[in-house]
Amino acid sequence: LSRSPRPMQPVWGRLLCIGAKEAQAYRRIDIDKVELVIGRKEGCGERIADNTVSSVHCRITLKRAEHVPETPLAFYGLEDEEDDDMPMPRSPTEVWIEDCSANGTFVNTQKLGKNNRVRLAQNDEVGLIRACGGSERPPYAFIFQDFSNELEPHELEALLSPSATAPPTPRGSVEVAPINLQQPAQMAPQPPVAPLAKLTPGPLNERTPGGKSDDDSLYMSIAALATPNPEGLREIRNTMRRGVLDIGDFITSDGPSALLDVVAEVLAKPKLGWVDLELLDGALGALTELTRSRDGTQSVLETEGALDRLVALR
Incomplete structure (x- = not known):
């Protein structure tokens, strides 16, 4: 886009x-x-x-x-x-x-x-x-x-600021009290390092009620890589570690290349802040889990420029 x-x-x-x-x-x-x-x-x-x-x-x-x-x-x-x-x-x-x-x-x-x-x-x-x-x-x-x-x-x-001009949006409800839903952690992660437009998700398959399927984990991983942030990258690593994420589907969706893109974009910056370090840590953690399998290792090695990006970490 x-x-x-x-x-x-x-x-x-x-x-x-x-x-x-x-x-x-x-x-x-x-x-x-x-x-x-x-x-x-x-x-x-x-x-x-x-x-x-x-x-x-x-x-x-x-x-x-x-x-x-x-x-x-x-x-x-x-x-x-x-x-x-x-x-x-x-x-x-x-x-x-x-x-x-x-x-x-x-x-x-x-x-x-x-x-x-x-x-x-x-x-x-x-x-x-x-x-x-x-x-x-x-x-x-x-x-x-x-x-x-x-x-x-x-x-x-x-x-x-209260003095900021509010958008002219429709109204129609009264002031309400919050309800108590069980929610995930309220950390607001950082914006994407760069848009990963080449990510190619397949169709959104049906997901089973009561839990996350392999398709659901893949779909959430693709969404996290489309707008990479530390929390999303750690979640990709953890789903790989638990064996929930289908590595073959992740490879087909250009996941390894997207992770390497995050590494390259962070390393291209002249000065790294704590958010950059968190992004780098998350991407490398996911790549480490990916290379625990033979197919994952092969997919990383076959990605154009992968070795150059990883050598640049030294």
Whole structure:
């Protein structure tokens, strides 16, 4: 996908479209306003011309977080490969989704219910009409990506300032209290190092209720590589380690090349920050797991420029 010129407001989030009625799989919706309204009504930030979608179906809002703890200094070094329990730093922002429809808004497998809201976490799936993760995909669904932690302090302040001009979006719901859903960790990872346009996912296969299939793990891995971030790369490594991810399908989807692209993009920078080190650590961890199998090792060695990229690490 070609990207339009940089908007006046920085992009703080993204939705990857994965619904059954999407004409283009993984179409991107960049979010550069403090609020995105999804619905059928004229003026919605993402307008869906379908009568099954409510005029104002749901609302995604970026808010200033409360009680942000200080980041431990240990976080800024490379984490140990086996240490997956180290706490990640909290973002200075929170992202909430509000259900404004009686037709159903789902976060992963949970239905919110009209006038309820819940926090969104990285890679949460938002489904309209039907829940994600079942045997039949929702007609309209999205993978949520949070880039707010990458914003410069002045960009974040300008975005969240009460004096900032709010977008003219439709209203139609009252102030609501959050509901208590079981949620993943609230770390807001970093934006992509570079778009990996050559990634070639196959069709989104049906996923079995009650758990993640190999197809589901592959599909989430492809989404994570499309917008690489430390948390997503660690999850790819962990699914390989647990034997959940089908290595053959991952290779067919150009996964090894995408991981090497992350390494190359990070190493091309003149100066590496802690986010770059986390990206590099995640990509190398996934490559290490990949090369534990014969097919995985062969796929890495056969990737053009692979040895040059890995030698550059010395």
